Amino acid sequence: MGMRKQLDNLCSFRLDYRKSFVKSSIAYLILPMSTSTDPNAPTKANPYESELLVNRLMTEGSDKETRHFELSLKASGLENMPGDSLEVLPTNCEKVVSDLLGVVGVTGLETVKVGDENLVLEDALMNRLACTVLSKIQIKKFNEFAQSDHLADLLQIANKDALVDYMWGRELIDLFSEFPQSGISAQDFVGLLRPMPPRLYSIASSLSAHAEEVHLTVAVVRYQGQGKQRKGVCSSYLAERVGQSIPCYVHPNKNFKLPEDSSTPIIMVGPGTGIAPFRAFVEERQAIGATGKNWLFFGDRSEKTDYLYREEWESYKKDGVLNELDLAWSRDQTEKVYVQHKMLEKKQELWSWLNDGSVFYVCGDASRMAKDVDQALRTIAQDEGAMNEEEAAVWVKGLQKERRYLKDVY
Numbered sequence: 001m002g003m004r005k006q007l008d009n010l011c012s013f014r015l016d017y018r019k020s021f022v023k024s025s026i027a028y029l030i031l032p033m034s035t036s037t038d039p040n041a042p043t044k045a046n047p048y049e050s051e052l053l054v055n056r057l058m059t060e061g062s063d064k065e066t067r068h069f070e071l072s073l074k075a076s077g078l079e080n081m082p083g084d085s086l087e088v089l090p091t092n093c094e095k096v097v098s099d100l101l102g103v104v105g106v107t108g109l110e111t112v113k114v115g116d117e118n119l120v121l122e123d124a125l126m127n128r129l130a131c132t133v134l135s136k137i138q139i140k141k142f143n144e145f146a147q148s149d150h151l152a153d154l155l156q157i158a159n160k161d162a163l164v165d166y167m168w169g170r171e172l173i174d175l176f177s178e179f180p181q182s183g184i185s186a187q188d189f190v191g192l193l194r195p196m197p198p199r200l201y202s203i204a205s206s207l208s209a210h211a212e213e214v215h216l217t218v219a220v221v222r223y224q225g226q227g228k229q230r231k232g233v234c235s236s237y238l239a240e241r242v243g244q245s246i247p248c249y250v251h252p253n254k255n256f257k258l259p260e261d262s263s264t265p266i267i268m269v270g271p272g273t274g275i276a277p278f279r280a281f282v283e284e285r286q287a288i289g290a291t292g293k294n295w296l297f298f299g300d301r302s303e304k305t306d307y308l309y310r311e312e313w314e315s316y317k318k319d320g321v322l323n324e325l326d327l328a329w330s331r332d333q334t335e336k337v338y339v340q341h342k343m344l345e346k347k348q349e350l351w352s353w354l355n356d357g358s359v360f361y362v363c364g365d366a367s368r369m370a371k372d373v374d375q376a377l378r379t380i381a382q383d384e385g386a387m388n389e390e391e392a393a394v395w396v397k398g399l400q401k402e403r404r405y406l407k408d409v410y
């Protein structure tokens with residue numbers, strides 16, 4: 001491939017990835033809250049205060065930080081099924097808040113109105129309001145004060161990709177640094193902020209194996225933005241700042257469930273943190289003595305440092321709970337090796353499992369991985385099912401309609 005083409009591909013991939021991040025930050029705003037029928041079940045307004053039992057780094061030596069968390073559900077009444085997620089309500093980082101207050105030019109001691117409540121600004125920023133990740137609406141509101149032509153230009157619909165680019169790696173504090181607003185009142189400043197959204201994490205444990213507990217697999221977001229070290233609000237809250245308890249509630253997902261008939265074979269594709277729900281699936285299938293076969297595709301950067309839950313998978317494989325285990329290490333050699341490459345290597349066997357009625361699950365990154373896995377499925381249908389491109393697409397759609405191709409991607 002020519003250098004120009006490679007650059008074009010890279011640029012369009014980066015934009016896709018950024019768009020997916022922007023979309024996902026919107027997604028967690030509009031997802032419904034707990035749909036439990038129990039009227040006393042914890043919700044966003046009335047979360048369960050869970051004790052953190054375990055916070056363990058799983059990727060010692062890696063340049064990526066993925067952690068295993070165990071939270072207590074004692075006396076919570078919180079039910080969950082494999083495939084459900086946990087919604088976590090984080091607090092902001094004290095330093096992020098104090099830096100922001102300094103740049104905005106307010107003390108933090110001002111009283112502000114948030115909804116119907118009067119709060120001290122600093123407390124509102126710490127506990128109630130989102131004050132890092134930018135949104136288009138927020139930039140629009142900010143520009144009512146800043147009156148910047150540059151921002152006005154970026155806010156045009158035709159410039160939406162440029163806006164995504166602009167927002168990537170920038171936080172609210174950067175807007176105030178670039179366009180100082182000396183004299184903005186504390187209340188006007190609060191008017192720019194939205195309520196802190198909860199973050200979703202796939203539950204990585206089954207209650208059958210860990211009664212009264214919920215486990216999570218979290219990649220801690222850390223990156224350089226505008227020359228500064230930045231961190232994701234909730235993943236860093238879990239990693240570094242949890243106090244007495246973690247406010248949380250269950251987010252049921254009826255579209256990502258184990259087959260009712262436990263003799264149905266399942267194929268699970270979960271690279272990176274996408275592994276989380278499959279740990280719950282396999283724990284559950286073992287606990288209930290499911291007779292259906294289990295096949296796991298997992299991938300991450302390096303076998304030595306990023307093999308999440310290695311001992312558990314190896315033990316399941318040895319005991320025959322996992323019939324097949326295929327691993328893709330993307331950075332252990334010069335060429336990238338991803339889960340979809342492993343699927344294609346095993347295409348005959350995979351086709352036969354699918355023809356035997358397997359349910360095919362994908363979890364993890366939506367912007368790149370899930371699309372490539374979808375394409376691999378189509379390729380397998382073409383190669384093994386003697387289909388043309390269109391027929392393969394129809395076949396994949398059919399799998400989805402039959403609810404035998406289920407995704408939990410973000």
Ligand SMILES: Cc1cc2nc3c(=O)[nH]c(=O)nc-3n(C[C@H](O)[C@H](O)[C@H](O)COP(=O)(O)OP(=O)(O)OC[C@H]3O[C@@H](n4cnc5c(N)ncnc54)[C@H](O)[C@@H]3O)c2cc1C
Pocket residue numbers: 021022024025027028085132133134167168169170199200201202203217218219220221222223224225231232233234235236273274276408409410
């Ligand atoms: C159904 C569902 C299940 C999920 N399950 C899991 C799970 O099991 N494990 C898990 O770890 N996550 C999971 N997530 C993602 C999780 O909800 C959070 O989105 C994630 O932890 C980031 O949240 P945060 O608060 O730490 O980061 P935020 O404070 O929300 O920051 C993220 C923002 O930081 C910016 N950013 C991030 N990286 C960069 C970069 N390299 N350069 C520039 N800017 C950047 C982007 O603006 C991005 O939107 C799931 C999401 C969904 C919707």
Ligand SMILES: NC(=O)c1ccc[n+]([C@@H]2O[C@H](COP(=O)([O-])OP(=O)(O)OC[C@H]3O[C@@H](n4cnc5c(N)ncnc54)[C@H](OP(=O)(O)O)[C@@H]3O)[C@@H](O)[C@H]2O)c1
Pocket residue numbers: 020021024064066219220221222271272273274299300301329330331336338339340364365366367368369370372373410
């Ligand atoms: N939209 C979102 O909010 C979103 C989605 C996914 C991930 N993330 C962020 O990414 C970080 C890590 O997440 P993660 O552990 O779930 O996953 P990840 O680190 O992004 O990826 C896990 C593995 O998948 C590989 N991979 C990359 N592109 C792929 C593709 N097209 N097909 C198949 N595999 C591919 C990676 O390889 P290489 O890295 O070597 O290429 C790595 O080996 C976190 O900070 C998370 O917040 C955010």
